[in-house]
Amino acid sequence: MYLIKDMPTNERPRERLALYGSKSLSTYELIAIILRVGSGKLSAIDLAKMIINETNDISEIRNKTITELSAIKGIGKIKAITLLAAIELGERVLKPAKESKQVCSPHDVYELLKYDLKDLKQEVLIVLYLDVKTNLIAKKQIFQGSLNQSLIHPREVFKYAVKYSAYSIILVHNHPSGDPEPSVQDLEVTNRIKKIGNLMQIELLDHVIIANDKYLSIKEYQLNK
Numbered sequence: 001m002y003l004i005k006d007m008p009t010n011e012r013p014r015e016r017l018a019l020y021g022s023k024s025l026s027t028y029e030l031i032a033i034i035l036r037v038g039s040g041k042l043s044a045i046d047l048a049k050m051i052i053n054e055t056n057d058i059s060e061i062r063n064k065t066i067t068e069l070s071a072i073k074g075i076g077k078i079k080a081i082t083l084l085a086a087i088e089l090g091e092r093v094l095k096p097a098k099e100s101k102q103v104c105s106p107h108d109v110y111e112l113l114k115y116d117l118k119d120l121k122q123e124v125l126i127v128l129y130l131d132v133k134t135n136l137i138a139k140k141q142i143f144q145g146s147l148n149q150s151l152i153h154p155r156e157v158f159k160y161a162v163k164y165s166a167y168s169i170i171l172v173h174n175h176p177s178g179d180p181e182p183s184v185q186d187l188e189v190t191n192r193i194k195k196i197g198n199l200m201q202i203e204l205l206d207h208v209i210i211a212n213d214k215y216l217s218i219k220e221y222q223l224n225k
Contacts, residue, residue, distance in 0.1 A: 013045070028052055034086045039074035047074045051083075062087050101136040103128060106217035109172055109208040112136070117174040117210045125173045127157055129166035130205070137164045152189050154196045161202045169197065171207040180209045180216035190218050 009015050013029040022030065031048035038044045050072055055061055061069075061083070069080035103109060113126060125143040128136060142156050161169055171193060173186075182190075190207040197204040207218040 027058055034083055035079050042074045103134050103136055106208050110210055110215040113172055120174055121176055123173055128170040129161055129164045130168045132167040137166055168203040168205050170205050175209055175211040178212045180211040180214045182218055
């Protein structure tokens with residue numbers, strides 16, 4: 001029996017993936033990585049080849065049940081579950097979003113991020129990147145710590161806006177104190193990002209502060225001052 005540990009280092013599946021990328025591996029090598037270890041006298045590669053031999057086409061694996069996979073010698077229930085979980089994850093990664101999330105109001109921002117920011121002990125700054133219809137393209141955490149315009153680098157905010165071809169952005173940060181009232185620094189950061197966004201023709205729609213179960217729109221706050 002030829003175990004993976006007996007193979008030259010540069011021929012082992014994990015090491016080859018790290019060196020050359022996942023596309024360089026055969027299907028049975030990818031399965032062997034997911035299985036992690038062999039069983040009895042069979043290596044993970046042996047088991048992977050047996051799985052492939054049980055199907056006419058590799059895509060058939062997705063339709064097999066845990067019981068059917070477990071029936072293959074050396075697989076067992078845990079390996080069957082692991083393999084099916086990996087297949088499902090891959091499908092979800094490749095599946096396009098069924099519906100874009102539209103962010104139209106401060107309340108939408110709060111609903112989107114309230115669980116991300118709940119119970120955090122430090123302030124974090126998240127940027128929402130939106131398309132022309134205010135559909136969410138991406139969200140990125142840009143900064144952690146007390147907001148100060150000298151510490152917030154606009155290039156970090158806008159490099160992703162350029163990367164995602166965002167039409168507009170929304171700044172979001174939390175107040176662990178539970179008080180959503182904006183500080184002088186919050187207002188300075190907002191004004192600075194807004195000015196740079198205007199120059200780049202990427203509109204800052206709002207800056208929303210989330211404080212536990214409360215939230216505040218700096219845009220509305222400034223309009224009411």
